[in-house]
Amino acid sequence: MKFLPLVWAGLKRKKLRTALTFLSIFVAFMLFAFLGALKVALGGGVEMAGQDRLITRHKVSLIQTLPESYKNRIQSVKGVGAVCHQTWFGGLYQDDPKNFFASMPVEPASFLDMFPEFVLKDSEKQAWLATRTGAIVGRMTSERFKWKIGDRIPIKSPIWGQPAGMGQWEFEVVGIFDAKKKGGDTSSLYFRYDYFEEARQKNKGQVGWYTVRIADPQKAASIAAEIDENFANSPYETKTEAEGAFAAGFAQQIGDIASIVMAVVGAVFFTILLVAGNTMAQSVRERTSELGVLKAMGFTNRRVLSLVMFESCLIAILGGFGGLGIAWLISLGGSPVPSMLPVFYIPTNNLVIGAVLAVALGVIAGALPAVQAMRLKISEALRRGA
């Protein structure tokens, strides 16, 4: 620690250059952290998908609906444990497109059985089963709109129009659910299918897609094939796939996000590495005579190498950890666009990888100038200084 003032003096020598180097590293690592969060946001559903669940949807597209009667036929396929359905409702709160969130009519009992990752109090579950207009809403959306149990929520659906006999769709909040795992989606609202079926004025008896639980995930492919075979050559042919693949399908609609993220991060890091490496090399070149003086005093080659490496690592760690830290603090505030990216957090392993990369950046950027400083001949360095 007694050498810290000496290292610090090296950084203070050109304050503006040090500040700019720090800022570039800071911004790069903040970007790295946010890109990690974005990757989670876009592919979150894939990671949260159950290994033992399949999705059966219309073969043509997700927009096409399927008959409700398919439920029993899917249920009868060997290896299928449970089946539940959902239908895209597309709710807007207060008729404002910015207030969009996912909302689906479901059958409460089969739905909660199918998705144990949603944590709901027992009393709230009972209330939902007892209330036809009842809805449960995720913690994130309830906090976003400041909804509480007992509130009556008017929601507009651009797809389903007005309900029969009523001016607008209205639901009573009977439960607020949390996610069992960190990063689980708590942005959706689920309401009762029987209420929806009775009140909707079109497409009666049609549902969006089925979620199918299977007993043995190893047999997913054969069960999926059998389900689809059941409905082959019908007006409503199906496509059954693993829930993870279904979620990935959503993400891939806007490109190969993971590849884009890695390409951007890679380019940024390479640039930062060049900038930091060049800065360190320049700084060492400018201090040739100073390093010569230190060696003349008795600083060993190895100590001079350590000082330069320490200086490089210090700025990389301060910038890198600072960027990661600030990004993490900002991410605690939640998604900047909750309607588009409800799941938004920086995974712990991304922070750890970022921290390791910051140290690696310091080591790599400092290595060449440190070796140059170590090999510096004292008489030569002093002559150059003169």
Added chain:
Amino acid sequence: MSTTTDTLVHISNVTKTFKRGSEEIHVLSGLDLDVRDGEFLALMGPSGSGKSTLLNLIGGLDRPTAGNVQIGADRVDQLSDKQLAAWRARHIGFVFQFYNLLPALTAERNIELPLLLTHLNKAARRQHVAAALEAVGLAHRAKHFPRTLSGGEQQRVGIARAIVTDPTVLLCDEPTGDLDRKSGDEILSLLQSLNKDHGKTIIMVTHDPHASARASRTVHLDKGQLSTEPVS
């Protein structure tokens, strides 16, 4: 050359040759020199005569091509790089023509640098620094950065840094070369005082006869050889 009991620096048959491409440049050729403990030696000679090269060999900054360099009981020419670094830290104090202070450190931090290589704790280091500053008459400038000090003051800080570890030998490479006459005289008086009052052995390279007159002995170097007479 025989070595008397009070000989501190004993240089015997030293040769130094530099290579520049295929050309060999003989800077020192079979040079002998003894410096007594407590002596103030001025080393004079024209540019390129090998003064600084000789000083570098005595200070362990470079190795001779042939010959012996012995300081006290140590054969400096036989030490490894690591041993040389430790030896320099213990035995040598350098004073440079252009002061060579670290611009981002205050005067006291600059003086403290050689002490970072010792086992002294912070309080002890501060005491040594204060004593060195007192010795060069700059106690009131301890917190100042080099850019706020005059040339003479910077060289005083350079001398304080050189003596703070109480080295065996003080090696000064044209210590007044960048100073005006008045500041140069002050520095020379300070060096004289360190030699006379504190018994410090000093070897000073200089071009200036006025500076060499302050030394207890002057030797002249020309074409790699020493003489007691000035080079014409």
